[in-house]
Amino acid sequence: MGNAAGSMEFPMGKEGKTVSFPPGSETPQKQAAGPKIPMPAEEELEERFNVVLNSMNLPPDKVKILCQYDSEKKWELVCDQERFQVKNPPSAYLLKLRSYLDQGGISRKFKRRVQESTQVLRELEISLRTNHIGWAQEFLSEENRGLDFLVDYMSFAQCAVTYDMDSLDNGTATPDKSVEDLTRSAGNSPIHSASKAARSLTVRFNALHSRKAMRNSRLVSQKDDVHLCIMCLRAIMNYQSGFNLVMTHPCCVNEITLSLNNRNPRTKALVLELLAAVCLVRGGHDIILSAFDNFKEVCGERSRFEKLMEYFSNEDSNIDFMVACMQFINIMVHSVENMNFRVHLQYEFSHHGLDDYLQRLKFTESDRLLVQIQAYLDNVFDVGALLEDAETKNALLEHMEELQDHNAQISSRLQESEREALETVSELEKHLIQTTKEVELLKESLRESCSQVTILQQREIEREIERERERERQRDRDRSAQALAELEEKVQGLVDQQLIRMERSSSGHLDLHVVPFILPVSIHAETEQITTVDGPVAPPTSLVLPPPPAPPLPGATEVTAQAPPPPPPPPIPPPPPPPPPCSTATPPLPPPLPGRGIALPPPPPSIGMAPPFGGKHDGHTGNRNKKAIQTKYRMPSFNWQALKPNQVAGTIFNELDDENVLGELNMDAFEEQFKTKAQTAPADVGTLRAKVAQKIHSKVSLLESNRAKNLAITLRKGGMATSDICTAIETYNQEALSLDFLELLERFIPSEHEVKLIQNYERDGRPLDELPEEDRFMVRFGKIPRLAQRISTLTFMGNFPESIQLIQPQLNAIIAASMSIKSSSKLKKILEIILAFGNYMNSSKRGAAYGFRLQSLDLLLDTKSTDRKQTLLHFIVSIIQEKYPELQAFHSELHFMDKAALVSLDSILQDVCALERGMEVTRKEFAVQEDNPVLQDFLTSNNDLLDSVVEDGKTAQDVYESTVEYFGENPKTTPPSMFFPVFVRFIKAYKQAEQENEQRKKQDVLSREGRTGPPSTSAKPEIAQKQVPMMPKLPQMDLIAELKRRQVIPLVREGKDGAIEDIITDLRNQPYRRTDGSRVSAKWKPGQKLQVSSDISL
The missing domain is CATH 1.20.5 (Single alpha-helices involved in coiled-coils or other helix-helix interfaces)
Structure with missing residues (x-):
């Protein structure tokens, strides 16, 4: 980096005067680029590149970026920086400034020199702003003392202005008064100390040359030298070290403030911008206030900020100055943290007529000024x-x-x-x-x-x-x-008739022989019935049963006839239909059926064994044979856990008919949307033993040392005498002994070894006074009969009410939740719909399922449609809303799901068993001490209560197990913490799906309206949405929020490199507004609220 002034040399003569100084423009011009120099070796390039980086004073992140450049870019950067290297040191500028402060010489010679001062200051400002930080540090060093020379020159340049204004205010024009009177007024002020006087007077001249100095000052004040001095100071203050020098200088800030007396409005606007930025740096506000106190003393103000308000009211033609003045007033008043001080500063400006003047300015045409006025009004405190x-x-x-x-x-x-x-x-x-x-x-x-x-x-x-x-x-x-x-x-x-004859054969049988005889034709039909056979006569065909044996014929001693076998019995008639299911009426008797071998009707089937639906059933399981569903498209698989056919019997799925659901629904839209896509160190044991060995016990202890120590701590916690403790245990006094103390005492029940030690000690006849207090307590404590049982009983009696209060609600929650799930008809129907959709998607690939595991409900959100915009659950919710609207509030039938999900049934049942054991121990104690009223009252009042809890525990277990089995789950592997949360998650997901479906419908409606309606209609929802945050809050809530905001500390900048320029730039972009808000006075509300963003970038 460099500047155009760097190309101008100051040839110095013997007297340090410049021979020539050609004029130049305000904007520096770069030198023309010469021929490109060849790139040096890598080591030389890196060395020169590091020198350039050090001179540029860049932040670490920027340096890191530049270091990543390749060699060619690094060489270009080195060439650019070396082309603009500084040729004039800071001493050259300071020598010229010193010459302008010389009081001797002829006035005309000074006039010639003052013509060059403006250009020198302009080049100095450019050098300070653009040269590397080393140049600025050399300018501010103790050897050059550039800041002092700048302050002296600025003081010299504006002393005439201050004097002329003071003379004008007092009605005199004597030039001899200027420096001497100002010195006396500052030194004799009772308000300022010695350091204050050093800050209040900034002109240091010999009294002998005051008139000449005043005359030369008037010549300088007519130029832009003061403005350029302020610009130089601004460039210096942009460095952290320079800013600290300016803030600690005894006169610099005072001189900057006194520059407000300059006649150039542009200079005054620059001063106010710089002072406003200093106010926002930590510690700067106090320095600026001190400078205005000095301004009051030097300029003879009656009150602080009087001249500032005067300039503000009179300079109504320069908008830049008015904007800067309004901005400075806003920051000066409202950038302090103390609210009372803010009100004080606010009153100072109100006392000078700021409020009335702002009333007149509300009709100004400058938007920039209106924005600054509105920012001030937004920060104003209305004390009333x-x-x-x-x-x-x-x-x-x-x-x-x-x-x-x-x-x-x-x-x-x-x-x-x-x-x-x-x-x-x-x-x-x-x-x-x-x-x-x-x-x-x-x-x-x-x-x-x-x-x-x-x-x-x-x-x-x-x-x-x-x-x-x-x-x-x-x-x-x-x-x-x-x-x-x-x-x-x-x-x-x-x-x-002698037509036949009877003869007895040799075997004794009677034979009939036909006598040959020709019969007339008329008797032929009758004789045809008699067959001439050697065997017996055939029986008539009309006989169904064989005849009994025939009696002997007349004249025969024995007649035997061989009868043919009986004919077969008639066919068995069909059995009568089975009687109807048993009812209060006796079924009628079926009619008697003749014949043998009749099949009796089977007994009537047992109730509830009839098949739930018609259709074919599996002969082994009694389930219907479901057919595979052929879909038009390939459907994604629904990864549910299907129940086997032999697991469905007796569950809810045995009562569901998904085929009926599929018959009611049109699955074309479903297919279209869901088709598949082409870890303290341990203590030193040796040290601990050494410490224990060093302790000398004055008394003999029967107890182990740690046990005795713990017992002593426990007794101190109890705060009771040994006799009182033992008496309370013997009488079951629950009020005297707390539960925590009883639980601690239970750990110190004497062991058999300790009992033997105590007995041996007493048998030896040794006095108990030789034992420590803990051992004496153990002796008395161990003599209580049935000590363990007494403490256990006391603990049980004390914990019993709390245990009942904890157990009973949990059992009630299990019972109520289980019954509500099992009896919900709407939930049953929803599961039927889910089963239907699952079979529709899977039956062609995996076969039809008769049921599914409840964990499959969580998978409804994993199955997405083809466009990935909705899930299977969303589609089922829409189907329920359309076809089965009565099922939408199914979750209203499911009660206490969240409470039951937190219950550990096994732990509760174990607690119930523990209560039973404790009550049994209490009964045994009462059997030994039947005259104890405490035990009697406890048993009388709590026996029935415990029985009720035990019964509820059995009921809860039975109901829960039956409910779990009803839904096809295993109660041994499915605790309530797994069973009920399935329904809780399903209900939550169902409600969320309902809301998302509604939002999707609204978005579809808006999109359709945007495509079909005019542009204005599509913009209405956006306008409505933007207006929602602007709706007025409740006054009470608004006020409470505002009072809380006022406790926030405003943001204050830290003094660092570039802070001043950043602040000035930010203030130009947006006005200063407090982050804690303020209460706007009622007189500013009507018609003055400007629509300005309240975001603060500082």
Whole structure:
């Protein structure tokens, strides 16, 4: 970096005068680039590059970036920097400035020199601003004392202005008064100390040359030298070291402030910008206030800031100065942390008429000025309004306390109501369970009665059939006897007619022989019935049963006839239909059925064993055979955990019909949206033992040292005498002994070894006074009969009420939650819908499922549609809203899910068993001491309560296990902390899906309106959304938030390199506004609120 002044040399003569100084412009011009120099070696390049980096004073991040350049870019940077190297040292500029402060010489010679001063100061400002930091540090060094020369020259340049203004205010024009009077006024001021006087007077001249100095000062003041001096100081203050020198200089800030008397409005605006920036640097505000106190003394103001307000009111034609002045007033007043001081400074400017002047300026046409005025008004403190706010705050605080108390009462009542409701629901559920058990018993009794009736009916039917058969046999015998008699008559008639003859064979059988005879034609039909055979006569075909043996024929000693085998029985008729399910009415008897071998009807099926639906069933499991569903598109797999067919029996899925759901829904849209895509060090044991060995016990102890020490600590915590402790244990005095103390005492029940030591000590007849206090306590403590049982009983009695209060609500939550899930018909229907969708997606690949694990509900959010914009759960929610709106509030049927999810049922049941054991120990103690009223009262009042809790524990376990099994889960591996959270997560996801579906619908409507409607209609929702944060808050909440904001400390800059320039730049971009806000006075509210952003970049 460099400057154009660097190319100008100051050839010095013997008297240090410049021979020539050609004029130049304000903007420095770069030298023309010469021919490109060849790149040196790598080592030389790096060395020269490091020198350039050190001279540039860059921050570490920038240096890191430059170091990453390649060799070519580094060489270009080195060439650019070396081309603008500084040729004139700071001493050359200082020598010229010293010549201008020379009081001797002819006035015309000074006029020639003063013509060059402006150009020298301009080049000095450019050098200070653009040269490397080493040049500026050399200029400010103790050897050159450049800051002192700048301050002296600026003081010299404006002393005439200050004098002329003082003379004008006093109505005199005597030039002899200027320096001497100013010196006396500053030195004799009772307000300022010696250091204050050093800051108040900045002109140091010999009194002999005061008139000549005043004359030369008037010549300099007519140039831009003061303005350029301020610019030089601004460049110096942009370095941290230079800023610290300026702030610690006894006169520099005072001279900058006195520059407000300059007639150039541009110079005054520059001064105010610089002073405003200094106010925002830590510690700068006090320095600026001190400078204005000096300004008041030097310029003879009656009150501080009088001249500033005068310039502000009169310079109404220069907007830049007015903007800078308004900005300075705003920062001067409102950049302090002390609120009382802010109000004081605010009143100072109000006393000078700032408020009235701002009223006149509200009609100005300058937007920049209006912005600064509005920023000031936004920061103004209205003390009257703050007093009202304080009173309102107290009233609001009282009201808030009342509301908090009321809210606490309501919360307490709500918790009480919730607890009562939980108890009521639990009682109702337990009553329902008991009633259900009784109904099951009645149904079982009814089934047994129906079975007995059926057996009796069957027996009666069998007896009736047997009787009918006996009657039928009797009728058959009668018919056979009659037929035999008729046959005998016919045979005898034939014998009489000599048509046949009877002979007895050698075997003893009676044979019939037909006598050959020609019969007339008329009797042919009758004789055809008699067959001439060697065997017996065939029986008639009309006989169903064989006839009894025939009696002997007349004239025959023995007649035997061989009858043919009986004909087969008639076919068995079909069995009657089974009787209807058992009811209070006895089913009617079926009609008697004739015949043998009749099949009795089977007993009626047991209740509840009928298949739930029609259709084909698996012969092994009783489930329907589900068909695979063929879809038009390939569907993504729903990775649920399906139940096997043999796991479905008796669960909720045995009652679901997903095929019916699929019949009700149109799955085309579903296919379109979800189709697949082409770890203290341990203590030194030796040291501890050494310390213990060094201790000398004055008394003999029977206890181990650590045990005795712990017992002593426990006794000190109890704060009771040994006799009082033991008496309280013997009498079961729970009020005297706290539970914590009892639990500690339980650890010090004497062991067998300690009891033997105590007995041996007493047997030796040694006095107890020789023992420490802990051992004496142990002697008395160990003599209490049944000590362990007494302490255990006391502990149990003390913990019993709290244990009941902890256990009972948890059991109630398990019972109520389990029954609500099991009895929810809406939840059952939703599971049916999910089963239908899952089978629709998976059946063609994995086969149809009869049920699924509940953990599969979490996977509904993992299955996404083709466009990845919605999940399977979102689609099911939309289907429920469209087709099954009555299911949307299914979660209202599920109660106390979150409470039941926090219960560890196994731990609760173990606690119940512990209560039973404790109560049994208490009963045994009471059996030994039946005259103890404490034990008697405890047992009388708590026996029934414990029985109720034990019964509730069994009920909770049974209900929970049945519910878990009902949903196809294993109760042994599924605790409540796993079972109930599944439904909690599902309900939460369902509600979230509902909200997202509604938002998606709204967005679709807005997008459709944006495509079809005019542009103005699409902009309306955005306008509405932007206007929502602007809605007025409640006055009380707004006030409380505002009072809290006022406690925030405003941001203050730290003095560092570049801070001044950053502050000035930021203030030009946005006005200064407090981050803690302020209360705007009511007189500024109507019609003056400008729409200016309140963001502060400082």
